[in-house]
Structures are given as structure tokens and as C-alpha cells.
Amino acid sequence: MTAPEDRPYDVVISGASIAGCAAAVLLARRGVRVALLERRSDPAAYKVLCTHYLQPCAYPVLDRLGLVPALEKAGAVHNEARWYTRWGWIEPKAAPGEPRLPYAYNVRRSTLDPLIRAHAADTPGVDLLLGHNVTGLLREGGRVAGVKVNGPDGEREIRARLVIGADGKDSAVAKLAELPTRTHENQRFSYFAHFRNLPLKDGITHSWFLEPDVAYAMPNDDGVTIVAVIPDKKRLPAFREDLEGSFMQFVRDLPAAPDIDAAERITKITGTVNYPLQSRKPVGQGVALIGDAAVTGDPLWGVGCGWALESAQWLADAVGPAATGRGDLDGALLAYAKRHRRKLGGHQHLAADYATARPFNPFERLMFSAAARDDAMARHMHMFASRLIGPLRFLNPIALAKASAVNLRYRGAPAHLSHRAS
Missing domain, CATH: 3.30.70 (Alpha-Beta Plaits)
Structure with missing residues (x-):
């Protein structure tokens, strides 16, 4: 960890948890100078309220970060799953002769958070500043130009071309930047x-x-x-x-x-007992949000950690050159916002609807029942539940037709007898 210096950074990231650390590493590898701020002083601090579940969609990011060997060594569990429904168990398995289904890891945040934070601190170009809390934003010409922080040595200002809010669902950066927020009530606890x-x-x-x-x-x-x-x-x-x-x-x-x-x-x-779903505009002038700061999902689906890693990667890919002054930063931020919305908007819409604590709708009944009866449909369900495909692909006409055919074939059969066709 490099000692703080009163010098400009290219990027300031508020929050040294999963999203912030991933973004810091990926940006620094592109030559971006990063101040990674964490309000907690303990490098081993971790998030408690979490599903501790890294969706398979996150595996490519973990691999790119170089964390897969460390996670394997730490005993992280490959997250295969089975799901109970009123039609029986959905048990996704690879097709005969095919490689195993995509996976990532079940790993406690007490293991994951210190691991990824140490990885970020060891990355050249990243200054991990523990015990630094963002108290305000600096502005120049109508855009964000840095942060005001309260740290071990008192108040200071850190200037940068881009400020990234990776500070969770109650993001101070988002509130200070006055980024629009949509909130959906969650009728489950x-x-x-x-x-x-x-x-x-x-x-x-x-x-x-x-x-x-x-x-x-x-x-x-x-x-x-x-x-x-x-x-x-x-x-x-x-x-x-x-x-x-x-x-x-x-x-x-x-x-x-x-x-x-x-x-x-x-x-x-x-x-x-109260965990609403939130969707914020992920960018502003000189500011961007990743992880739960941008989209707070329903804990039921275990998407938070995976989306934190993915959004960090999308932002780093979009703004890398521009963050060092070699490109159009505003254009890069708009490209990130567009990708973020395209990748996560549909998933979040469905999750917000299901958070009303309603029973399955007709499409869900069709797909879940077919997946409990047919191996190919179970694999299709796995790809959607893993956030490797979006709602439109999950509910494409071919998939709906196949699900209908499966259910017609087993109409009236008890679930334990109808399960499983190949």
C-alpha cells in the first residue's frame, strides 16, 4: 500500500469491496492511477449481509483478475445448484459428452473481501487508502472533479478526472452527485x-x-x-x-x-426486513457507479456479487484510455451506461416484479415446470439463473415452444414420474 500523496489521480474509487477493487485492478493495468478509498480501517473488513454467491456470469471477470487460483486454494465451492418447485426438482446437468456447465463460486465474504482487497493493494498504480470516508464532491465547470474525504490525517481533497461510486446501495457518491434513482419495494424479508x-x-x-x-x-x-x-x-x-x-x-x-x-x-x-431494489442512473458528468451503487438487486437471486464484478469490468473497458486523458471521457461513460442498461435492465425488471411476492406468472410456470421435467430445459434455466443469458433469450419463441411441448408430453403425470427427459 502506497502512502497518500497530494498529487492528482486519474480516478478516485469510493469503496474497496468487490466492485471497487475489481475496477481498481483493471483500470491500473491500463495505466490509470487510482486512489482506492475505503471508509473502514481494517484491511480484513468484509460485508456481512450477503448471499456469498458469485454467479457463473462472474467467472470470466475472476479469471481476468487472476483470482481463480487463490479462490480454489481458499476452498471456494463450485456453485452447482438444484431448485425445488411444485413440479419437482430442477437439476441442471451437462449434456452427455459435453463439458460441465458454467460455474463460479460460493465463498464467504470474510474470505473473499480481504483476498480481493489485498490483490488490489498489490497492483501497481493503485493506492489503497483505508479509513477514508467521502464527505463531498469537488466540481469544476459543472462536472465532478474529485472528492473531499475525512481520513486518519483529517480533511483533504483528492482531485481526479473520474470519481467512481463503488460504495454500495446507500452510496454517498450517488447521493452527492444527485443521480436519479428508481426504487422498488421488496415484499419479502x-x-x-x-x-x-x-x-x-x-x-x-x-x-x-x-x-x-x-x-x-x-x-x-x-x-x-x-x-x-x-x-x-x-x-x-x-x-x-x-x-x-x-x-x-x-x-x-x-x-x-x-x-x-x-x-x-x-x-x-x-x-x-426491508431491502428495496434500486436502479440508479450509472453515470453523470465526471462520475460513474458500479456494483450495488448502480443496481441493488433482490438478495433472493444472489446477483449482487456477480454484477459488481461485471459492472467493474464494463466500466474499466469503457473508460480506460479516456481516464488518463487520451480520449472522450463523457462518450466512454455513455457507452458504459448503455452496456450496463442492456445487460442488467431486463433482469432487474423481472426481479422487481417478482419482489411483489406474487406467485409465478404463466411464463414462469411454463419454464419452471418444463425445466423440472426435461434436462435440456433445465440447462436453459441454468443459463438464465446464472445471468449468462438475458430474459429475451430465456423466453425466446423456440424455448417457449419446447417448454410447451415438454409439458404437453407429461400432462397429468406426477412430477416424480415425469422427471427427467433428455
Whole structure:
């Protein structure tokens, strides 16, 4: 970590978590001088409220960052998954003779955050400044030109061509820049806890779609499994009366439930009762947002970490040359905003609609039921759930026709008999 200097940077990034560290590394490799600010002083600090799930869409970014070997060494778990529905289990498997399905990792943030932060700090061109909190934005000629920070040595200003907000859903940078925000209420709440010695079939992630309630159990590094319950808010008053008892009973009542009573709970039950979805305009004059600062997704889908990495890469690719003064920065920011909207807008729209705690709509019933009965449809579902394809490709006419044909073939058959065709 380089000592702070009163010299201009090309880029200032607020937030040294997943998105901020990824952006810092990718930008510095392009010759950009980066001040990476983190309000917390502990280099091992990590986010607690998280699904600890890196979607397969994030694997190419992890590989590009050079983090895959370190994650494997740390014991991160390849995130294969199976999903319960009223039609039976959806269990995506590679086609015979084909390579395994795309994957990334289940890894606790207590492992991931210090790892990626150290990687950023060791990257030439990155100054990691711990204990620095952004308190204001500098402006010149109507555009953002740096930040005011409060750090260990008091107040200071850091000037840069571009300020990046990687400071989460309550982004100070976004608020100070007055970037427009759309908010969608989430009609579910969530609680989770960490367990040891919780056996799961095939040792892979389990998700339960109970319409409208949801739950999941995800094996992570060091033999720890994260169990989360995400019920309709109508159940919240009863949950609050006896949180531990309600949590445990919810898990016990799951179809083919894991034996949670035989496992050892190693953390308290933590959660949130109000976690709205937010979509902000990701750019302004001299400012850009990545990760949760730009789009805060529904925790139910576990997209936050993957989108943090992807958005960091999209921004670095767009603004790399311009951030050093060799190009049109405003044009580069608009290109990033367009890509961000194209890649994530459809996913966020569907998630916001499902966050109303409604049951499956007709398209979802068609696709989920077919995926529980047919291996090819299960693979198609996996590609969408992994955010490797968007809603339009997921619901393309060919896929809808195949799903209809699958369901017609097994009309009236019990789910356990209809599952699985190839």
C-alpha cells in the first residue's frame, strides 16, 4: 500500500469491496492511477449481509483478475445448484459428452473481501487508502472533479478526472452527485445463519421456490453452509415473536429439508426486513457507479456479487484510455451506461416484479415446470439463473415452444414420474 500523496489521480474509487477493487485492478493495468478509498480501517473488513454467491456470469471477470487460483486454494465451492418447485426438482446437468456447465463460486465474504482487497493493494498504480470516508464532491465547470474525504490525517481533497461510486446501495457518491434513482419495494424479508456439518444432496446449493416464500442452503468454504429463509412479509409479525424458533421451523418444513437440527450453528441469525431494489442512473458528468451503487438487486437471486464484478469490468473497458486523458471521457461513460442498461435492465425488471411476492406468472410456470421435467430445459434455466443469458433469450419463441411441448408430453403425470427427459 502506497502512502497518500497530494498529487492528482486519474480516478478516485469510493469503496474497496468487490466492485471497487475489481475496477481498481483493471483500470491500473491500463495505466490509470487510482486512489482506492475505503471508509473502514481494517484491511480484513468484509460485508456481512450477503448471499456469498458469485454467479457463473462472474467467472470470466475472476479469471481476468487472476483470482481463480487463490479462490480454489481458499476452498471456494463450485456453485452447482438444484431448485425445488411444485413440479419437482430442477437439476441442471451437462449434456452427455459435453463439458460441465458454467460455474463460479460460493465463498464467504470474510474470505473473499480481504483476498480481493489485498490483490488490489498489490497492483501497481493503485493506492489503497483505508479509513477514508467521502464527505463531498469537488466540481469544476459543472462536472465532478474529485472528492473531499475525512481520513486518519483529517480533511483533504483528492482531485481526479473520474470519481467512481463503488460504495454500495446507500452510496454517498450517488447521493452527492444527485443521480436519479428508481426504487422498488421488496415484499419479502430475509434471515440467514451459518452452519457446520449440514449435509446436502451431492454437496451442492439447494433452493426452494415455495410461491411466494423462498429458501436456500449454500455450501461455502471451510465446510460452512449458509442457510437463508426469504418469506413473504405477511409472515413477519409471527417471525419477530420468536426469530430463532421461526427460522428453524421454516427450514424443517422445507420439502426434503436438510437436517438442520443435527448441524452446528456457528453464527447468530442475521437479516433484513426491508431491502428495496434500486436502479440508479450509472453515470453523470465526471462520475460513474458500479456494483450495488448502480443496481441493488433482490438478495433472493444472489446477483449482487456477480454484477459488481461485471459492472467493474464494463466500466474499466469503457473508460480506460479516456481516464488518463487520451480520449472522450463523457462518450466512454455513455457507452458504459448503455452496456450496463442492456445487460442488467431486463433482469432487474423481472426481479422487481417478482419482489411483489406474487406467485409465478404463466411464463414462469411454463419454464419452471418444463425445466423440472426435461434436462435440456433445465440447462436453459441454468443459463438464465446464472445471468449468462438475458430474459429475451430465456423466453425466446423456440424455448417457449419446447417448454410447451415438454409439458404437453407429461400432462397429468406426477412430477416424480415425469422427471427427467433428455
